[in-house]
Amino acid sequence: MSKKKIMVAEDDIGILEAMQIMLEDAGYEVITTVDGQTVQDVTEDLPDVLLLDIWMSGMDGTEICQHLKSQPRTQHIPIILCSANKDTQKLAKECGADDFIMKPFEMMDFLNKVKKYAGVIYS
Amino acid sequence: MVQDGSSKNGTPTGNSSPHLARSKAQDQHEWYEEERKALLQELETEKRKLAAVFERAPAFMAILRGKNHVFEMVNTAYYQLVGHRDIIGKAVIEAIPEVKEQGYIEPLDTVLATGTPFIGTEMKIGLQRVPNGAVEERYVNFVYEPLRDTENKQIGIVAHGYDVTDQVVARQKAEQLALQLEQQARIFDVTLTALKDFVYTFDTAGRFTYANSPLLELLGITLDEIIGKNFHELPYPEELATLLQTQIALVVTTSKTVTDETSYTSPTGVRGYYEYIFVPVFDNEKKVMLVAGSTRDITARKQLESQKDEFMGIVSHELKTPVTSLKAFTQVLQYRFAQAGDEKSAALLGKMDVQINKLTGLIGDLLDVTKIEGGKLQFNEADFSFDELVAEIVEEIQRTTNKHTIEKVGSTNKTVFGDKDRIGQVISNMLTNAIKYSPHANKIIVKTIADKDNVTLCVQDFGVGIPKERQQQIFERFYRVSGNDTISGIGLGLYISAEIIKRQHGKIWVESEQGKGSTFCFSLPVQREKIQ
Numbered sequence: 088m089s090k091k092k093i094m095v096a097e098d099d100i101g102i103l104e105a106m107q108i109m110l111e112d113a114g115y116e117v118i119t120t121v122d123g124q125t126v127q128d129v130t131e132d133l134p135d136v137l138l139l140d141i142w143m144s145g146m147d148g149t150e151i152c153q154h155l156k157s158q159p160r161t162q163h164i165p166i167i168l169c170s171a172n173k174d175t176q177k178l179a180k181e182c183g184a185d186d187f188i189m190k191p192f193e194m195m196d197f198l199n200k201v202k203k204y205a206g207v208i209y210s
Numbered sequence: 211m212v213q214d215g216s217s218k219n220g221t222p223t224g225n226s227s228p229h230l231a232r233s234k235a236q237d238q239h240e241w242y243e244e245e246r247k248a249l250l251q252e253l254e255t256e257k258r259k260l261a262a263v264f265e266r267a268p269a270f271m272a273i274l275r276g277k278n279h280v281f282e283m284v285n286t287a288y289y290q291l292v293g294h295r296d297i298i299g300k301a302v303i304e305a306i307p308e309v310k311e312q313g314y315i316e317p318l319d320t321v322l323a324t325g326t327p328f329i330g331t332e333m334k335i336g337l338q339r340v341p342n343g344a345v346e347e348r349y350v351n352f353v354y355e356p357l358r359d360t361e362n363k364q365i366g367i368v369a370h371g372y373d374v375t376d377q378v379v380a381r382q383k384a385e386q387l388a389l390q391l392e393q394q395a396r397i398f399d400v401t402l403t404a405l406k407d408f409v410y411t412f413d414t415a416g417r418f419t420y421a422n423s424p425l426l427e428l429l430g431i432t433l434d435e436i437i438g439k440n441f442h443e444l445p446y447p448e449e450l451a452t453l454l455q456t457q458i459a460l461v462v463t464t465s466k467t468v469t470d471e472t473s474y475t476s477p478t479g480v481r482g483y484y485e486y487i488f489v490p491v492f493d494n495e496k497k498v499m500l501v502a503g504s505t506r507d508i509t510a511r512k513q514l515e516s517q518k519d520e521f522m523g524i525v526s527h528e529l530k531t532p533v534t535s536l537k538a539f540t541q542v543l544q545y546r547f548a549q550a551g552d553e554k555s556a557a558l559l560g561k562m563d564v565q566i567n568k569l570t571g572l573i574g575d576l577l578d579v580t581k582i583e584g585g586k587l588q589f590n591e592a593d594f595s596f597d598e599l600v601a602e603i604v605e606e607i608q609r610t611t612n613k614h615t616i617e618k619v620g621s622t623n624k625t626v627f628g629d630k631d632r633i634g635q636v637i638s639n640m641l642t643n644a645i646k647y648s649p650h651a652n653k654i655i656v657k658t659i660a661d662k663d664n665v666t667l668c669v670q671d672f673g674v675g676i677p678k679e680r681q682q683q684i685f686e687r688f689y690r691v692s693g694n695d696t697i698s699g700i701g702l703g704l705y706i707s708a709e710i711i712k713r714q715h716g717k718i719w720v721e722s723e724q725g726k727g728s729t730f731c732f733s734l735p736v737q738r739e740k741i742q
Contacts, residue, residue: 192537
């Protein structure tokens with residue numbers, strides 16, 4: 088049995104670390120990146136869920152989302168768009184993301200959302 | 211007597227008897243006597259007539275005799291001019307002493323000496339018309355004419371003329387007014403030139419009747435060139451010209467002021483953003499006689515505003531980033547303490563989390579205000595159950611307070627079309643305010659009702675209340691119920707709420723009594739599209 092793998096793409100180290108701890112405490116395997124390009128180019132070792140920040144340094148999260156959703160290899164990966172922007176819901180819908188989470192967030196809301204797309208923690 | 215004498219001498223006259231002659235002379239004498247009497251009577255009548263004419267003449271008249279100009283006769287009009295005083299038989303200087311050195315005596319002397327009449331036109335004269343009264347200024351048109359004896363020698367003067375004070379004063383007033391008017395027009399023109407704003411007027415057909423120099427300079431034309439033209443005949447893009455002409459016509463037909471903003475590029479390439487106002491100018495019959503307007507260059511302000519909006523957007527986003535990780539770490543810690551059985555520490559971290567939520571709320575408010583100011587507040591509208599939203603928010607807010615019980619009264623059973631989150635934000639704001647401003651109460655009532663077209667929600671608290679004179683202000687930006695420094699909040703919430711309700715086509719109001727509490731209400735149209 089291997090743990091479900093969650094990829095967190097977030098350019099703020101603090102948020103990245105906090106999310107990682109929460110997810111690891113909840114029993115997930117977490118891969119993190121602060122670089123948008125890495126997410127865009129992911130082909131190997133695909134995550135079960137992708138948490139994607141909208142304002143990635145130098146890149147627009149919604150564009151990354153659109154790209155991944157257009158690729159046969161990655162289009163099945165559930166994407167949860169994260170942002171402090173009040174229009175996150177609208178943006179998520181527009182770029183084809185599966186869900187969204189508004190920053191700052193309640194830990195339980197966050198974990199419930201991840202669980203919803205990752206399914207059980209162990210596969 | 212002559213006849214008597216001749217008859218005594220007894221000189222016979224022809225063949226007539228002395229008796230006969232005598233009686234003839236007697237007859238003649240009587241006849242002459244009667245004739246004389248009749249003539250005298252006639253003369254008297256004529257004299258009286260003349261005196262009456264003299265007396266009643268509209269012009270003033272005076273007859274002065276001798277080198278001292280002694281008043282011999284004056285008429286009523288003369289008395290009216292100089293005042294009723296005892297002047298007959300007195301020299302001018304003695305009778306009307308105040309005219310000395312006013313230039314009226316010397317011409318009398320001259321006329322008497324030379325016999326040449328003197329004409330005075332609108333001459334000022336100071337007269338003490340009431341005994342011991344103030345010297346009054348009058349104006350007269352008059353003539354001094356010599357009065358001659360049988361040898362054609364000047365023996366006196368006839369002075370006659372009119373009191374023209376009223377005409378002169380009226381004319382002077384008119385002249386003064388005209389001068390003032392001209393001066394005002396000049397001041398007006400210079401002021402308008404000194405102004406940076408454009409100021410102009412249109413006739414009711416929307417043609418320029420005036421434009422100040424800043425506008426003329428921008429357009430690169432002269433005043434003569436602009437007068438009589440409408441925007442279509444001037445360097446304006448077709449669409450803007452049509453809009454402006456329509457707005458001017460609207461002012462003429464509705465008598466209402468129009469304000470708007472537009473961008474404009476001048477013929478010389480000056481790009482700017484302008485705000486303008488067109489106002490009606492009414493004639494005496496309250497009909498629009500012309501349209502006046504002014505335009506202000508707000509390019510710099512617009513730039514600053516958009517810079518500010520952008521800045522605020524960045525600031526609040528930047529603030530949210532550390533708050534997000536702070537909140538996340540707090541919750542992780544709270545969870546870990548709870549797992550380890552340290553409930554006290556977990557509770558402390560729970561309190562910290564509540565404060566972080568407040569901070570998040572304030573950052574959100576800041577961002578909302580910025581959006582409102584920038585006209586960028588967005589609404590995501592859809593159908594939603596009003597009662598469900600109310601229940602949801604009440605439950606959420608109830609969780610934040612142990613002291614207050616939120617009591618729900620009524621229901622609407624309505625599906626409302628609008629931005630659920632934003633409307634929820636308003637309810638939430640009203641509830642947090644109710645808690646905040648009733649620290650000594652323990653109950654808050656949320657009442658909802660609906661009629662055919664509207665839902666209404668009221669939040670009643672039993673707190674400090676708001677004095678009547680401040681009840682309108684509280685929906686303004688940065689207002690806070692003062693005199694109670696222990697209550698926090700920068701008062702952005704109500705301003706944002708009012709804006710949200712306004713933009714959702716609803717109404718927001720407050721009923722309050724100081725010391726007894728406040729009831730904040732809003733009403734919203736249920737199905738806007740269907741009503742419209």
